[in-house]
Amino acid sequence: MTPDEFRKHGHRVVDWIADYYEQLETFPVLSQSAPGSIRAALPAAPPEQGEPFDAVLRDLDDVIMPGITHWQHPSFFAYFPANASGPAILGDLLASGLGVQGMLWATSPAATELETHVLDWLRELLGLPERFRGNGVIQHTASDAVLVALLAALHRASGGRTEHDGVHSGRFTVYTSTQTHSAAEKACRVAGLGSDALRKIDVDPGTQAARPEHLRALIEADVAAGLTPAFVVASVGTTGTGAVDPVREFAEIAHEHGAWLHVDAAWAGVATVCPELRWLNDGVELVDSYGTNPHKWLLTNFDCDAFWVADRAALLGALSILPEFLRNAATESGAVIDYRDWHVPLGRRFRALKLWAVIRWYGAEGLRAHIREHVELAQEFASWVAADERFELVAPHPLSLVTFRLRAGDDATRALMERVNASGQLYLTHTAVNGAVALRFAIGSPQTQRRHVEAAWAALRS
């Protein structure tokens, strides 16, 4: 494709996206496709000759769109949001266009330096501790962040012996709440510990936050059994209900036993751009690593997990390998960061551009307004739920996630979810809270206005 052809088709694609956002409300939120229906509509064999780009756009409309669940729809209240925004999309487009690969500082100095810089900006915007300064990196997802934090923890707990002996150098244990995302269990399996190494910390039935006294008891039992507590994950905003684990108390217990404390604040962390929500940061000055996803609730399209470590030595110890083909003067000078040593992949995309574009376009003010609007709408929604005697709230809802259920029980609650989701009018998902089904209403699309939340409530209560 020549630059001129790119110009022509590129303008059409930009217009297609702008039109999409203008028409977003006309689509059913949840795709109504049957399994296999998209594949059945695609040619079985790849084309021998090239086709015009317009043919791709035509099939996008005719074949692909019916199979899309619209995460950017104003009535998407499922899972957690996966925000996109204009400046993020354009920043990402610039990254695709430049096509640089920032595995080493030397392979595009600006890709590394802008990333370190923008993560310092974000650290400041979120009120995160000074010790994270200069120690930020973009990971793909929160699951990747939990994994690399675990690898750093194992490296530290083993005195570096995991590099050669792997997890055979000890019997390491990991702790997280029963409400934590599956990422912690997946990390245990990927890192060779297996799921048996994972201890689940009980939660308080009211707050759904992990109980520090149970963490302490679990760790002490493991120490007594000759095991090595290596890694604790505290959730700031659990996936189920948005609960906030007591980070400060966790930090005291973890450090007493030499375990690494990682905070997974994938969804909720970015809310601390608002000073009134900085209570979410209580204790984070004591933790070893911290991750939050601008790709969830901070207007930056997937993927962009912001991850910081207090001390990068263990992380680099766990992941650095320098083969001959990557040796270069800048690396050997020690004056630069080579981000390939901060995660599993070697190659890396210039993802800092989109976060840079978002922060500059919205400014701190705009980012705060974005978060505040969703928190306010959620509080209003929760007040409606509380006022309707058929429903009950099942957990605290200080941010933009409200969990609730029908008093009529699990079957009725699940049936309600299935009915509204099938209508295409809105989309919400469920979880289990204290053993019972609960619905999750997560507000996060920049397109969501009060009227969409009102309409959702009308659909739910009718």
Next chain:
Amino acid sequence: MTPDEFRKHGHRVVDWIADYYEQLETFPVLSQSAPGSIRAALPAAPPEQGEPFDAVLRDLDDVIMPGITHWQHPSFFAYFPANASGPAILGDLLASGLGVQGMLWATSPAATELETHVLDWLRELLGLPERFRGNGVIQHTASDAVLVALLAALHRASGGRTEHDGVHSGRFTVYTSTQTHSAAEKACRVAGLGSDALRKIDVDPGTQAARPEHLRALIEADVAAGLTPAFVVASVGTTGTGAVDPVREFAEIAHEHGAWLHVDAAWAGVATVCPELRWLNDGVELVDSYGTNPHKWLLTNFDCDAFWVADRAALLGALSILPEFLRNAATESGAVIDYRDWHVPLGRRFRALKLWAVIRWYGAEGLRAHIREHVELAQEFASWVAADERFELVAPHPLSLVTFRLRAGDDATRALMERVNASGQLYLTHTAVNGAVALRFAIGSPQTQRRHVEAAWAALRS
């Protein structure tokens, strides 16, 4: 950003990229930035108020561009290429615009089905075995592919016990050539085996391909020592010289001992779109998994690693976890693929769109022409090197990578590289072959024409 603002700024960004490709040759290939210079030119603090998008584009030109090493430059001959192309960039832009997250089939059926479908197309285009049909997935990078293949291998070798016991369920060993990418060692460390579990297979000094008789000897020694050979990585196109390991012989040895054979064909695999290069596939019908990167040499911008397994059961066994909040009817029906179980991250971008756009725009014919042009240019370059008595070729060069050195020795060879790279006229990197420094000349940019290769040779020989 409103849809109308997006339209306006989006057209400007598209034009910026088109202009960039038109002017690409005017930039020095390798950035001449000093460490810290980019950061020093950026404001220390994030903006309080939002800024116009034009300010971002201005700083992109003034601050970021001097720090860019131009991977798309026609005279970029370093590492391996990281191809971008117009249809890929626009396919990726559509993915950003749609902003869907395809962790489950249910969260956007088209994102899953198009991915399975396009990987079946690619399987056919590359002449890969029938047993991979329906079993493809896009991983971020070849390193991620090696890691998940290793996890599947450990699951199988342990009879599923790694799920609970991790690598404590046995003493597993891994085998790869001394010339394999650092990904295999990194995977051993990430997966908890440690680098001591990795056995390096000697290579033939002439071909630089791993010696199957040495693989057999290593495996037999480990079996005799009571260890469990679990995973073998064969490289089709090593990073250093592009050597091709004997996959068929490896497969016989691996299967005799129950080990999983993964083929890492990150760079070279896509060349098999040309029937005359299908010799690269010899034996792949016998392997357990296979990965190649359209984001290297098949016009698809980073990241896009195409990964197939012969039997998905071990992969899913290693990586499936189903928390309550992800339960849904489609998953429970068993009729769909949920790609979150095929890799480490939970969330995933709609990356199939860019590969779909590339295959449709170029067609099989266009993709073949792209590969053939680079192979021809490389053969011509190699003939010039061979004809100049000051130089020598150091390894076979059947594809688009030529490795060579000055007969005058390591210092002279390294000095030559540093001189041409500092000129900004071209960029190439080095490796070690049989203990001596060698330069790697990798042709891969779609912008590269014969005159760029001629100019590079003129700079190298002057």
